[in-house]
């Protein structure tokens with residue numbers, strides 16, 4: 001899908017994401033993950049700042065998203081939670097930081113959207129310090145056959161309407177990457193994966 005179209009699609013969803021952030025219905029997954037962040041944090045595809053309530057107070061967040069409307073909501077969220085954050089409007093897939101810049105890299109519900117998710121993961125690993133951590137909450141294809149079949153069936157329509165893929169094999173991608181998976185949890189019929197990882201470098 002054309003990037004400008006995709007950005008427009010996410011711009012139009014920003015107020016929905018903002019409401020979700022305030023409702024915090026997925027707190028049970030985000031809080032245990034994001035509360036592990038420390039130091040200099042990179043959060044990619046930050047959306048409306050749904051993770052901001054859960055960061056420890058002393059972190060410094062660099063938050064990236066290509067949607068201006070999402071970033072406006074995320075800025076409000078940072079103010080609400082007194083989070084020290086800077087914001088970059090950019091396409092994560094063409095972003096660049098020096099190697100070993102961040103103590104913590106956070107990605108939640110972002111790998112469903114990239115054109116080339118494995119390359120993004122390699123970049124995140126590169127930007128993370130060798131003793132740093134990568135924290136992820138991603139949705140992907142379920143190991144349950146019936147669920148997987150439904151995901152495969154509705155994926156084209158979902159991609160068109162919402163802008164993300166439902167049937168990516170997130171765990172397979174992570175297992176093939178240069179990462180040490182220290183802890184993983186699988187929820188919601190094995191469609192949602194929580195991952196605490198470190199770069200293997």
Ligand SMILES: C[S@@+](CC[C@H](N)C(=O)[O-])C[C@H]1O[C@@H](n2cnc3c(N)ncnc32)[C@H](O)[C@@H]1O
Nearest residue numbers: 010045046047050065066067091092108109113
């Ligand atoms: C499904 S939402 C998730 C938002 C947030 N991370 C969360 O957990 O609620 C995906 C977000 O990724 C952003 N996004 C998708 N592809 C991107 C890209 N290539 N570069 C930057 N942002 C991107 C969208 O604008 C949107 O805000």
